[in-house]
Amino acid sequence: MSSITLKNIHKAYGKDVIIPDLNFTIEDGSFTVLVGPSGCGKSTTLRMIAGLEKPTSGEIFIDDENVVDVDPGKRGIAMVFQNYALYPTMSVRDNIEFGLKNKKVPKEERNKLIADVSEVVGLTPYLSRKPSELSGGQRQRVALARAMVKNPKVFLMDEPLSNLDAKLRQQMRVELIELHKRLGTTFIYVTHDQVEAMSMGDNIILMDKGIIMQRSTPKEMYHNPQNVYTAQFIGTPPMNIVSNMVKGIQVGFRPEKTSLIDPGDAVLSIQGRIITKEQLGAEMNYSIETAFGKVMVKTEDDIEGQECRLYIREKNVFAFEEDGNRIPVTEEIKKALEQVEKGV
Structure with missing residues (x-):
């Protein structure tokens, strides 16, 4: 498990400033949700933490190490994407195992890890199937399992449920909450959906134009909005x-x-x-x-x-x-x- 700290993060593409000056710390073992409308900077923030993008200036710490110049594969992070990013020609087992083989994990250990995570996410009966033979929820579980076998310090999730129908999204929200409790690992979850944010996160960071509008628990954000933006973003209607x-x-x-x-x-x-x-x-x-x-x-x-x-x-x-x-x-x-x- 690890804490994440962003210090004076500035991100711009040419003259287009996405994030002017971002500062926050995500506590070890928390389930933190970055929420806001499209273009608010939440996914860019997640990708900088993952190492898929580099800040224009500023520092990113995982525990006490500044990882701005550390390769993504060496940050102890696993990322789950919106589109699952599975290999279509590989079986479920092979998709989960792929990263372990690259790390030259011994076969016996690979088999144990695959068996363990498949049991946790309910994939044991589907290990021989291809992604095309799975439902959207099952494909999402494969993506989670592939991340879990890495035993990461931090899970990063970029709108992982947005391609699922409403009923399955609700089911997967519950499963992700239970998974977080079971693993006790730091989760950082990006969504534009305030219902997802309020129901899943123990800590919410609401963003607009790269600026934090409010950071608090779901209950505090609903009952004590600090500004009109928060008051109108949180709550249905x-x-x-x-x-x-x-x-x-x-x-x-x-x-x-x-x-x-x-x-x-x-x-x-x-x-x-x-x-x-x-x-x-x-x-x-x-x-x-x-x-x-x-x-x-x-x-x-x-x-x-x-x-x-x-x-x-x-x-x-x-x-x-x-x-x-x-x-x-x-x-x-x-x-x-x-x-x-x-x-x-």
């Missing part, structure tokens, strides 16, 4: 942000923390008109037009008709400055909310 309710302040409230039935202690009450209603099993997503723009409400309440009223408790209100940074909900802000115009 994203947090409602209203900029014309209190002067100089952006007011936020989550759809699932908004009630269509009076709780009796709401600090904010807004008249609205239901535009659409989306049935999601036991819950509904309402799109509601208000005097302050369109907002979303996620609730189990089934409201008939179009006219409604939204209620938000004080503990569920967030305040952000105009630049997007979070600020406390002061008494002055609370008083302003209580006096908000309530008509549509």
Whole structure:
């Protein structure tokens, strides 16, 4: 197991700056997720850690060793790619064994390692098959097994589940969490999917344009977003942000923390008109037009008709400055909310 530290990492392609100045440490044995939209720099960061790309400037430490000039194969890292990168003409066994042969691992030891990892990832019955004879989930397991036999210090995973259907992605998420607990190795996982990030990582690094917007546990990121970007990236549907309710302040409230039935202690009450209603099993997503723009409400309440009223408790209100940074909900802000115009 190993810790990873990035110090003053700058990455540019000519005049195009991808990562201006990145600094963080990933703790030994953690499951860290780098999350953000396409182009935010997360995959570039992962590839620099792997040694597949070199930073324009800065240092990358694995434990106490600066590995910027160390070959990828000598970093003690195994990477699992989005497209699996399997050899199509080789059997599952041969795909797993390939790297071990290159390292001249004795045959008896190779056989034991293959048997052990195949059992862990559920591939034992498929060792003689070719990748074309496997499902997407099974091919992903081959890629994992091939990484595991190297006994790496760090697993790097670049959107490994993005090619799978929704049901299989959910199953593989659970399997990866269990695998991490079993191995106790450092995992660094890249995804654009906030559901994957929130469900898998014990530590999340949310990025935008090569800058860390917030780093925290999933629970902390959901309950205490530090800025509007985080508030709207994390959560399904994203947090409602209203900029014309209190002067100089952006007011936020989550759809699932908004009630269509009076709780009796709401600090904010807004008249609205239901535009659409989306049935999601036991819950509904309402799109509601208000005097302050369109907002979303996620609730189990089934409201008939179009006219409604939204209620938000004080503990569920967030305040952000105009630049997007979070600020406390002061008494002055609370008083302003209580006096908000309530008509549509």
